[in-house]
Amino acid sequence: MAKKFKRSTSASRPQPAEATTPQATASGTGSISRRATASDFNPDYTPIIRDLKRIGTLAGTFFVVLIILSFILNR
Structure with a gap:
């Protein structure tokens, strides 16, 4: 069985200071880069x-074999 990993949430990560400045939000570079990585x-x-x-x-082969065997064994 595969090992399970816990993902860290983005709220626990410190946000960079550049993302909160008016210039970065006005230009919209942060949202464009997020959309580009998603695509x-x-x-x-x-x-x-x-x-x-x-x-x-x-599975199909097994069903065919079972059907053939049912006809053969019923005789």
């Missing part, structure tokens, strides 16, 4: 999709 997050799910396809194929 930069693009995870790659190809191994997970491959595993899900494999699981689906195996």
